Amino acid sequence: MAEKILIIKMSSLGDIIHAMPSLYMLRKHKPDAHITWAIHPAFAGILPGKPWVDEVYLVDRKRIKQLSYLKQVRRDLKSRHFDLVIDLQMIAKSALISMLSGCSHRIGYWDAREGSWLVNKPISGPHKHGHIIEQLLDVMRFLGCPETGIEFPFRDLTEPTQTLEKKLHDAGLHDPFVALVPGTRGENKKWPIAMWGELAARLAERGIHSVISGAPSEKSMEKEILKRADSPYVIPMMGKTSLLELAALEKAASVHVSSDTGPLHIANAMKTPIVALFGPTMPQRSGPYGNPYSTVLMAENPGHEDTDMSTISVDQVLEEVVKKWEQKNKPLA
Known part of the structure; x- marks a missing residue:
């Protein structure tokens, strides 16, 4: 038996x-x-x-x-x-x-x-x-299990990829994109929303599409970003994907940007290029792992409840995103 x-x-x-x-x-x-x-x-x-x-x-x-x-x-x-x-x-x-x-x-x-x-x-x-x-x-x-390396078993994403692509096309997106995930559990882990808006706006200036992703409860953050980045290059998708469509989104993204949050770990599992923003939590314990295409940017004085995430500048994040973007897509003019 x-x-x-x-x-x-x-x-x-x-x-x-x-x-x-x-x-x-x-x-x-x-x-x-x-x-x-x-x-x-x-x-x-x-x-x-x-x-x-x-x-x-x-x-x-x-x-x-x-x-x-x-x-x-x-x-x-x-x-x-x-x-x-x-x-x-x-x-x-x-x-x-x-x-x-x-x-x-x-x-x-x-x-x-x-x-x-x-x-x-x-x-x-x-x-x-x-x-x-x-x-x-x-x-x-x-339990005696032999080493197998770091492998993440997932469901087949063929169908959720198809439904995701339709949603993105309906939203006007037909090109490569950066996934922006501003939300996370714990206010102290969040990068300031004004900085997310500036990042989206500066990516749009360079002709790079970004898709804002997250839970329906986080849509107020999406609205704040769109106020600061009113551009057809910025696609609002918060609350519009299932979990498997979110996995398909992270797999399709040219670059993922977030702090320590669930979608970050899906992107890591998919080996999507990552720019991770860490402060109160330490990447040595919960950061991207087994993904050679990830970069972690640390806030000043990390590892504390009162670590200030705003000490990670938009310039720092933009530089890393553009670098990873150009490694995967045509270099920007």
């Missing part, structure tokens, strides 16, 4: 992308295992299907504190008779799902928070203080 494995990584987008190489390594080592992934519905669309994941188990974030719902989750998970639970999140809610599974063999990565170590055995490896991707891979190495 096939080994039954439950992976728990319910959020957020970037964190789920960081776990993809672990899924790849695990599947290569256990091709016959039945792998279930527990995730919040908002992020389920980004998970690869078979052969990587056999089943997606949706955990309702809004109901996770309801006793009747937790009883349902326990029934659901216990009925699957898991042989192994791998908690790649290691916080209270993921530990709760792990416990409700009824499985006796429960492990997780070393950074156990919110009491998760009481439920799952934290696994510490040689990359304990390295990049988060390697920290998660250390759990797979503990």
